[in-house]
Amino acid sequence: MNIKRWFSVVGLLLMVLWSQTGYAETIKIGEINPLSGRFAQQGLEIHQGVKVAVAEANAAGGVGGRMLELVSRDDQSQPDVAIARAEELCGWEKVLVLTGGYVDSLVGPISEVAKKYRIPYVASASLQKELVQHGNPYFFRVARLQGFVEPLCEFLTEKLRPRRLAVLSAATPGSTELAQDLEQCLKTHGLSVHLAEKFRPGTPDFTPLIGKLANMDIDVIVSAGFSPDHILFVRQLKENMLSPKAYIGPFGIAYESFIEAMGADADYLYSTCAWDPEFTLPGTDAVSKEFIQRFQRLFNRQPNTTNMHGYTSARALIAAMQHVLYRGQALTGDAIRRALTEIELVLPMERLVFDQTGDPRYYRHVIVQIQNGRMKVVHPPQRATGTAVYPMPPWEQRK
Amino acid sequence: MWTTVIVSGISLGSFYTLIALGFALIYGVTRNFNLAHGELLVLAGYVAYWLWKSWAWPFWLTFPAAMVVLLLTGLILQRIFSRLKEPLELNSIVFSFGAAILIQNGMLLCFTGDYRLIRVPALHQGLRFQNFYISYGQFTLLFLSLLVIGLLYLIMQRTYLGKALRATIQDKDAAAMAGINVAAMGTIAFSLGAVLIGLAGPLYGCIHYLYPSAGHEVTLLAITITIFAGVGRMRGVLLAGWILGLSESFAVIFLGASWREMVSAVMLLTLLVLKPRGILGNKP
Numbered sequence: 001m002n003i004k005r006w007f008s009v010v011g012l013l014l015m016v017l018w019s020q021t022g023y024a025e026t027i028k029i030g031e032i033n034p035l036s037g038r039f040a041q042q043g044l045e046i047h048q049g050v051k052v053a054v055a056e057a058n059a060a061g062g063v064g065g066r067m068l069e070l071v072s073r074d075d076q077s078q079p080d081v082a083i084a085r086a087e088e089l090c091g092w093e094k095v096l097v098l099t100g101g102y103v104d105s106l107v108g109p110i111s112e113v114a115k116k117y118r119i120p121y122v123a124s125a126s127l128q129k130e131l132v133q134h135g136n137p138y139f140f141r142v143a144r145l146q147g148f149v150e151p152l153c154e155f156l157t158e159k160l161r162p163r164r165l166a167v168l169s170a171a172t173p174g175s176t177e178l179a180q181d182l183e184q185c186l187k188t189h190g191l192s193v194h195l196a197e198k199f200r201p202g203t204p205d206f207t208p209l210i211g212k213l214a215n216m217d218i219d220v221i222v223s224a225g226f227s228p229d230h231i232l233f234v235r236q237l238k239e240n241m242l243s244p245k246a247y248i249g250p251f252g253i254a255y256e257s258f259i260e261a262m263g264a265d266a267d268y269l270y271s272t273c274a275w276d277p278e279f280t281l282p283g284t285d286a287v288s289k290e291f292i293q294r295f296q297r298l299f300n301r302q303p304n305t306t307n308m309h310g311y312t313s314a315r316a317l318i319a320a321m322q323h324v325l326y327r328g329q330a331l332t333g334d335a336i337r338r339a340l341t342e343i344e345l346v347l348p349m350e351r352l353v354f355d356q357t358g359d360p361r362y363y364r365h366v367i368v369q370i371q372n373g374r375m376k377v378v379h380p381p382q383r384a385t386g387t388a389v390y391p392m393p394p395w396e397q398r399k
Numbered sequence: 400m401w402t403t404v405i406v407s408g409i410s411l412g413s414f415y416t417l418i419a420l421g422f423a424l425i426y427g428v429t430r431n432f433n434l435a436h437g438e439l440l441v442l443a444g445y446v447a448y449w450l451w452k453s454w455a456w457p458f459w460l461t462f463p464a465a466m467v468v469l470l471l472t473g474l475i476l477q478r479i480f481s482r483l484k485e486p487l488e489l490n491s492i493v494f495s496f497g498a499a500i501l502i503q504n505g506m507l508l509c510f511t512g513d514y515r516l517i518r519v520p521a522l523h524q525g526l527r528f529q530n531f532y533i534s535y536g537q538f539t540l541l542f543l544s545l546l547v548i549g550l551l552y553l554i555m556q557r558t559y560l561g562k563a564l565r566a567t568i569q570d571k572d573a574a575a576m577a578g579i580n581v582a583a584m585g586t587i588a589f590s591l592g593a594v595l596i597g598l599a600g601p602l603y604g605c606i607h608y609l610y611p612s613a614g615h616e617v618t619l620l621a622i623t624i625t626i627f628a629g630v631g632r633m634r635g636v637l638l639a640g641w642i643l644g645l646s647e648s649f650a651v652i653f654l655g656a657s658w659r660e661m662v663s664a665v666m667l668l669t670l671l672v673l674k675p676r677g678i679l680g681n682k683p
Contacts, residue, residue: 038514040612207403208647212400
């Protein structure tokens with residue numbers, strides 16, 4: 001009996017040691033996303049994109065012959081939990097790199113932990129300028145604010161030329177900065193903003209604001225709120241029979257789920273979009289198709305732009321690790337960080353080159369309009385898949 | 400514009416009232432601080448959404464179904480709440496917080512995190528008379544809140560059950576000494592509260608929108624309105640809802656949209672200092 005027990009203990013120890021050795025051969029990629037709470041949907045979508053990139057790399061033999069192991073954590077859409085998860089991944093799980101992250105309030109704290117542990121972090125969805133102005137050499141991201149502002153400013157000044165314009169923003173850092181930068185850009189192009197207001201995301205009633213817009217005879221509304229804000233705002237515009245010439249929501253409209261929720265009321269709304277299966281970046285058709293097929297095999301549905309942001313951030317890290325190994329260097333945080341500053345990738349969403357602050361140089365959205373429940377690119381002209389309907393038909397003339 | 404602001408303020412206040420009534424009633428009678436109130440309301444919304452979307456039920460028919468589901472859920476919760484020991488309010492906070500997370504994750508699993516909307520085109524049309532315009536949705540909110548408050552008033556003031564409930568709200572021990580079955584009053588209050596949540600849920604999915612973590616804000620709103628109204632004051636809930644709705648609407652017009660919540664917060668703090676027992680509360 002004693003010998004049996006002795007053998008069991010030794011066997012168990014050997015198994016633990018063997019499994020530890022096995023894990024040592026994989027490369028751990030840490031990923032933190034809001035998988036529950038307020039941003040659960042976006043977090044899950046980023047997570048799916050990251051999973052596709054990891055599966056793709058593993059199917060191709062891993063990185064330098066070593067398989068990638070994705071260690072995912074849920075920050076519950078709360079900054080304090082994001083910090084705890086980042087500490088856990090960097091300090092306990094000893095991940096080599098970090099990715100994921102949605103909204104600056106969650107990405108910011110994670111980037112600080114990454115800096116403390118000298119672990120490169122490529123964020124999937126972050127816009128606030130301040131995050132890259134702190135001189136954190138370990139922080140990179142695949143999106144930037146100017147990618148929204150520039151095409152929007154062009155579209156408004158060159159195509160729409162509104163008579164009276166309102167720029168509304170949600171009380172979040174990214175949305176506020178977008179509104180400020182857009183206003184600045186419009187001003188330099190000779191277009192003034194007649195009403196600039198800020199509202200809390202999740203506001204339960206826009207009717208008083210709509211009354212104000214009607215009173216001021218506003219003809220174009222730019223509302224930098226999020227999907228739920230647009231759902232309520234547009235519905236209440238319809239209820240009050242206020243038909244602006246254009247309603248532009250840079251965030252949260254160019255999604256199948258939004259179009260499905262709104263039905264025909266989504267038609268003629270404008271938004272911006274970085275990528276969609278129906279309009280991929282020129283020259284990336286083959287890689288886009290490959291991504292779409294792999295995504296559909298894994299998740300049995302069409303990917304969207306948020307999935308693509310997750311995929312792009314994980315692809316950047318994988319490419320940087322390959323770059324380090326190709327040069328015969330050891331895979332360390334500092335070597336990967338340096339590689340990230342040198343890589344140049346052509347991915348379905350963007351040509352990815354990081355500038356000295358960690359922002360992507362060429363990230364740029366297109367302007368889309370929903371027409372008959374489908375997204376059509378209406379700006380820039382070289383990527384257009386449809387013609388903008390402007391002004392949008394008044395509510396009373398719609399079926 | 401002014402009529403629009405007044406109508407929107409009152410309909411928003413009515414919406415707040417319907418959201419808060421279930422919480423106010425349950426807390427008033429049982430002193431159970433139900434932090435899962437918002438999640439239950441969103442669950443009722445999802446029940447209605449599922450019946451409307453998957454089974455093509457007419458929107459109006461989803462109300463009784465949501466009320467029945469919530470009644471059953473409420474009774475299960477009440478069984479657990481009734482086993483909690485003193486300190487009751489603290490224990491109920493801890494238990495209901497756990498229940499809220501459980502319900503929230505269950506909804507995330509069943510309905511994903513996508514925003515869901517019950518589309519009832521008829522509710523988004525309306526009546527126009529010169530400058531006055533009211534949508535059928537706004538009218539429904541106003542009508543339902545008045546109807547529910549009226550019914551609750553009749554029950555509370557004109558029936559023996561209402562007297563027993565009021566006695567329990569005022570002093571549980573004294574009510575028990577007077578021969579009132581306090582435990583049964585708790586069950587009845589929970590049932591009534593759950594039915595009210597079941598009524599508000601489908602409306603929330605139609606007037607607002609649904610997502611699994613939406614309940615958090617609903618609970619906060621219900622707590623605010625209950626404090627504003629004064630514990631156990633059902634008519635106060637309507638008055639508090641209207642005052643908040645109107646002040647928020649006027650804040651948007653006069654000060655700007657970013658001042659909306661600030662004005663509500665200042666009003667609540669002022670009230671807590673000047674009338675700590677709520678807007679219709681008596682002096683201590």
